[in-house]
Amino acid sequence: MTIQLGLPFPQDAARAGAQESRALAAMHSRRDKFRTWDLPREAMSKIPREWQVQPGLTQQVPDDLAPFVEWFNNQPQARERFRWALRDSLDELLDGQRTGRWAYQHLTKTEKTYLGTAVEVNLTKEFEIANGADLDWSIAGLDIDCKFSKDLGGWEIPMEMYQCADHGERGGRADHAAVLTWMNDDTSEWAAGIVRITDERLRWKRAPQNGHPARAYNRDNKRKLADTAKSGVYWLWGGRQTDLPTNLLLHLDREARERILPATPPGRRPSGQERVNQLFREVQNRIVGRPTVLTVAQQDDAPKRVRDARKKVSPQGIVILGHQGSHPHVARALELPVPIKGEWISTRLVPVTCKDERAKFSLDGQFWARAGRNDPSTDPAPDLPDTREIDGQGTAAGSTHDCEAE
């Protein structure tokens, strides 16, 4: 192994050190300061009546779109990966770790315009989609563009996507297809469709001079789809989807959210760690993902924050299950969703007898079940082993048969 020799010190390297250190900038940077955000008053998405999309549609696949539809259908877990690519795109833009933001409406105007690019970038990575010759993507060997709008029907189509006698060189070489994507975090809905763009399917208006039909461009020479174009869209997975991964902080009960992220705390402002502790007290029996922990902490080491939170919530009988050691077994035994890496789930435990009919697990001879509303919170949570498996007993009939005599 060769060791790279040090730069000569202190002359040149002092300069390199100054160039490479953030010390001076960090003293004044306001990018990472803590702040709280209000629940947005206006909706994220517009859904005009003409563009409402039903769930559970059965549509015939147009012949010219069949290669694209088939390609998506052949990607393993495509629907799951698509909805997470949408979720992650918005979460990346929110950048909660540095800004504390948890709603689309908290973004600046400029950031909002970038959500479409983020969606395209993440779908490209997720499905390893190659570049097209003229357009963003090549799918099944054919050029296709990816378009996002938070508003149904709001997709903006540039000239290069379609042929037009009047555009000459500025127009497209063909009438290309587009993947239309949409999400609404307020309702956890999303959709993906495919449509062939044509001059006729885009908006027209009446020219003010003579009342003749004229193409309706915006300032960037883009046009939206005409309302009548909706019948030409083939919706993947049957139309409107209702399971955009939940934005936990947005959909949380307002009082709970304010206990986690107090705007004007009565005493001193809680630390990032204290906010994370409170998150796992307030949100139980539900998966909590990395972005939520980072947004609440406004710090960059989510696993560390969760490890430290465990010690703080344990006296109240609460465990925070992760993806390692006995934790997935405990989650399964308690009939809770099982966290994977970067996911956690907290739950309050109570000691129960082996005859208790709830889903439970045993550790060192003691059974534990999820606490009900009326269970007292007097017992601290047990220490869950890092490596050992635990014995679980579900609620299935007969599961208490092996109960030993007490």
Place this chain on the structure above:
Amino acid sequence: MTIQLGLPFPQDAARAGAQESRALAAMHSRRDKFRTWDLPREAMSKIPREWQVQPGLTQQVPDDLAPFVEWFNNQPQARERFRWALRDSLDELLDGQRTGRWAYQHLTKTEKTYLGTAVEVNLTKEFEIANGADLDWSIAGLDIDCKFSKDLGGWEIPMEMYQCADHGERGGRADHAAVLTWMNDDTSEWAAGIVRITDERLRWKRAPQNGHPARAYNRDNKRKLADTAKSGVYWLWGGRQTDLPTNLLLHLDREARERILPATPPGRRPSGQERVNQLFREVQNRIVGRPTVLTVAQQDDAPKRVRDARKKVSPQGIVILGHQGSHPHVARALELPVPIKGEWISTRLVPVTCKDERAKFSLDGQFWARAGRNDPSTDPAPDLPDTREIDGQGTAAGSTHDCEAE
């Protein structure tokens, strides 16, 4: 404190669990897979002769731009914060933690178009710039737009920024000012200028029909600055800057980079942790920032990777100094740049006598200095204390005076 009660299980919550868990998507996601990247063959930036910007300029501030220039001059450490906002914008887009990328040229076409937005977003946050009435920003109470181009002279100006008799409503309400930003990671150069946009300062061409001057629009109805407009630009901080924070992996010696990130390793592929260990063996006496560690590790917990690397490089005499405990004191004593949070610096130590003229520190009665080229690498590095200060002695004359008799 109110505890939020669990959702009823297993019925509804099983659905919520499925909606909120990434488990199915994660099985197939390709977004996080490891890969290596080649050194780009083409340059990042175009620098046309007409747009070359000198360093160290002394320009008179045009009256109409004075409020903007004064505002920037009044921001504490503005130049430092500006260059880091540029660096961070590119690093965020590279997303090395998930993609392993370390050069602008590794970005996709779509991502490249977003760099300007990222720069604007980060400058907005960094300097807490308010929204303008018509444009991106309001600085000193005046509307101004932020424009980025990787090519000097490549900024694209939309219609709403300037007045034009022929545009009518589509034009701007006034001739607005723009902040022009530029960076070239290949040469670690950057620049920021301010210019008043006018119809005359933008590009014109000859109309093909009649040879008359016509406005030179691109497909989005934007125009670039005319070459003659350069004289109207006031460059902040004297013009071209040569200290864009170094992109360490890009500027690293090729062999060293390939030892850290081997494309086709002779044996098994090194783990993320092993790559980080190698990073701190190869790159000594220079600040290594969080993005570099994350890109090399392709994992999300940089401080943990560094902590674990310490144990692995210690037998070779190497210490990795961070921002805590005795580390900043050791760095200072060794006349190395002092890391702040999220920065590290590694160096190889050798035991020396108190008479050694090198900068050194003592720990438990033993002096240590930075190893030179010819120092053997037989001594393991000392364990640096977490809390105690250490005694340092610089190279200043007389610093060995207190040397005790040996």
